Amino acid sequence: MTSPDDDAAPAASPAPETYPDRVYRSTGGIAGGVLLLAVGGWLGIDAMIRGEGRIPWLALAGLLCAVPVVIAFTVRPAVYAGQDRLLVRNPFRTITLPWASVEGLRAGYTSEVLAGGATYQLWAIPVSLRQRKRAARQQARAASEDPFGSTSAHVAAGRAEEDRRAPSDAAIGDLREMAETNAQREGAQGAPEVRWAFEVIAPTVAGAVLLGVMLAIG
Structure with missing residues (x-):
């Protein structure tokens, strides 16, 4: 007879979750x-x-x-953000940046990523000052709609979760979050690579x- 220990198969380790x-x-x-x-x-x-x-x-x-x-x-021009790296495809260069090498992301008059002591422009995420001003007006309007706090908690929570940032600022915010989340991953280590x-x-x-x-x- 076989013992219960013999029948029990070792539990398979779950496959790592991947995201597009x-x-x-x-x-x-x-x-x-x-x-x-x-x-x-x-x-x-x-x-x-x-x-x-x-x-x-x-x-x-x-x-x-x-x-x-x-x-x-x-x-x-395109920007691909994965779990391990940020790939920036600009007009004449392709820059591969492991998340650990990313020092910062910013959107002023242009969208830029700082890595390895250099600054690379993100051509695929253009900054529109008109959209930024429109987003600022929407934020100001939302803040002044209910100065006496009569809005219900449910509606207020929904409005708080609504992203009223300009598209370029929202994209840079998402990339910053990904950089902070994935910088410690084993596959996210390495130095920037630039290919013409x-x-x-x-x-x-x-x-x-x-x-x-x-x-x-x-």
Whole structure:
């Protein structure tokens, strides 16, 4: 006969809980970039098809130079915040920052992260002074709506939980909280890593060189 101890299987350790990365991008920037690409592509392709002489070559060089730049400044920027690191994708660089290396985050006229003694701008989280002023007015209005305290406790609690910050300030606040929460994780240790986006730089330089040559030979 088997003893009860033999039948009892060792309890499996629970798998570590994982969460998807938070992604921050500028919706307005992406929309503007797509519009610029559509208009520029239409004009450039039309010039390449209908143009005469060196016009098609100038249009090709212009597209080769301009399209990567537009993509770099509008569609490419993104911020990915995971449990172990903050990945910042700027127009011409990709910065990987383990949470332990993050020294601070701030949103003044631009959104920035301080890490490893350097400051990196967060292109994907633009600061809008208009939205910030609107949020300040909403906060002031909420504070003055009930000066005599007649609002019920339930409604007051709901209003307290409502986030009236500007989107950029709310995003920076969330990133600060993640940095404080995850900085001690084993996988969050390490130094910042910076990689240049040669997939954007190379075609831009090639297009600029071709455009310069075409203009020089007139």
